[in-house]
Amino acid sequence: MSFLSETLSRVKPSPTIAVTTLAAELKAAGKDVIGLGAGEPDFDTPDHIKAAGVAAIKAGKTKYTAPDGIPELKAAICAKFERENGLSYAPQQVSVGTGGKQILYNALMATLNPGDEVVIPAPYWVSYPDMVLLAGGTPVIAPATLENSFKLTPEQLEAAITPKTKWLIFNSPSNPTGAGYSRVELKALTEVLLRHPHVWVMTDDMYEHLAYDGFEFCTPAQVEPALYARTLTCNGVSKAYAMTGWRIGYAAGPVELIAAMRKIQSQSTSNPCSISQWAAVEALNGPQEFLAANNAVFQRRRDLVVSMLSAIDGITCPVPEGAFYVYPSIAGLIGTTTPSGTVIDSDETFSRALLEDTGVAVVFGAAFGLSPNFRVSYATSDDALKAACERIQAFCAKLT
Ligand SMILES: Cc1ncc(COP(=O)(O)O)c(C=O)c1O
Incomplete structure (x- = not known):
């Protein structure tokens, strides 16, 4: 054995x-x-963000923090969601983790029981299926096609949902295809989800700011407010702010889910790096040009x-x-x-x-x-x- x-x-x-x-x-x-x-x-990483990290070290902000983030960062995240996505979240609806990866993993660990299915559109980011497996769930792959520019259609989503589906993991713009769903395309998917109230949405918006030709980014809870109560909106500073090594990701969603994620984090890694959190405050609140x-x-x-x-x-x-x-x-x-x-x-x-x-x-x-x-x-x-x-x-x- x-x-x-x-x-x-x-x-x-x-x-x-x-x-x-x-x-x-x-x-x-x-x-x-x-x-x-x-x-x-x-x-x-832009200089003003690095400087905020250096200032945090010099000011002795080098100790444990609350397990899922300092209040200043949670406030900056709430302001970001309001400003950029028109979404209202209170600080107790926000969780900060060691990269977007930990946030997604915490959410899966907090919610999956054996037999629970998670719909993952393909092509997918390599970690999704294995994170689901590690958390004891069953990945259900919903393949998109080249003909539809690698975007899932409402029919394909409908076909992947069963009574055992717990989550849809949604990622736009996508790793590995770069495909971004327009508001109309996303709305068509959210209409399917409205017909299946037991399915929650884990949206991975990591590439939100990396969009071209005037593409208008949108996220599920924004496009369909009726999904707000069963959506975990995940994001992070890694890609847009060139901060992959600082390891800061975050999510906002229902208080009960956020509390469950905090429990997992408090018994595993505890708080994300205190210095990186202060740098992330500057990333979100500082100049965006x-x-x-x-x-x-x-x-x-x-x-x-x-x-x-x-x-x-x-x-x-x-x-x-x-x-x-x-x-x-x-x-x-x-x-x-x-x-x-x-x-x-x-x-x-x-x-x-x-x-x-x-x-x-x-x-x-x-x-x-x-x-x-x-x-x-x-x-x-x-x-x-x-x-x-x-x-x-x-x-x-x-x-x-
Ligand atoms: C789609 C997607 N989500 C999440 C992540 C993880 O980001 P982080 O480095 O913040 O853990 C990545 C990183 O490659 C990614 O491509």
């Missing part, structure tokens, strides 16, 4: 690690590797990558509304052969051959639950992106 828990045996190691490990090995062996796998902005400047850079890079990948025979690359990912389909390349004789039979084979032959590291679509695709993160320099796309073009041109 294994010493390790049965729960753990149901969880798979991150499928992205295989690619990352191979990329690191090739780099160590002297190969010229361009990594397009990163899930974080290449920008530095740099967001538009960063987005202009991201939009330019997105357009560069989409145009260079779309020029390849056999690749289809929808233009995403947000985040910093594109998710091209390689359906037209399946069955082709590389010059060294590898048959491209899956997106995993494609990504591995691409890395070995050209040094470009991407993440294969099977990791995100929808194939045959690959994910490109364009959170890297224009020069690196251009060189990587040229290598992908050359690699694909040699497939026969």
Whole structure:
């Protein structure tokens, strides 16, 4: 009998690690590797936010805090929801955790019983299904299609819901596709949810501020106020504020759920880093102008990558509304052969051959639950992106 828990045996190691490990090995062996796998902005944390962290250290704000966040940060979060999303939350409806990841995990741990189902639209962020499994629930994958720009339709959502469904996890703009739901598209999904009062919504709005071409972000409780009482609105400072290492995420929702999440956090990690909390207060309350400047850079890079990948025979690359990912389909390349004789039979084979032959590291679509695709993160320099796309073009041109 294994010493390790049965729960753990149901969880798979991150499928992205295989690619990352191979990329690191090739780099160590002297190969010229361009990594397009990163899930974080290449920008530095803005200076005014760093300064708030330094000031917190100097002021001795280095002790335990309330387990789910200091009042100042909760107030800043309430103000943010009011200002940006038209949502009213009281401080006792807010929970702050060690990154968006802990927030989502706390919520699942606080609510799932064995047999409870969680609907996860695919392509999905790699952690959702495994977090559900770790919390003892059952992930139910609802696949979207390339034809619908990787967005779930009301019919697909309806088909995934059963009497055992507890949550829908909703993520827009999405990791890995960058797809963002318009108000009309989201409204159509919320209408389905209104017909199923036992289903709660966990919305992961982590990429809210990373949106292009004037895309108007909206979140379920805002689009359908009748869902407010069964929605957990999750967000964080990691992506938009280039603060991935500071580890601050937050959520707002019904008081009872927030209290249950606090109980879990108080018996596991306790408070998120006190210094990071003060930096997050500055991120949310301070100047926001740099967001538009960063987005202009991201939009330019997105357009560069989409145009260079779309020029390849056999690749289809929808233009995403947000985040910093594109998710091209390689359906037209399946069955082709590389010059060294590898048959491209899956997106995993494609990504591995691409890395070995050209040094470009991407993440294969099977990791995100929808194939045959690959994910490109364009959170890297224009020069690196251009060189990587040229290598992908050359690699694909040699497939026969
Ligand atoms: C969709 C999505 N949600 C949540 C997270 C987690 O964010 P954090 O770094 O704040 O834990 C990520 C990070 O990659 C993400 O892509």
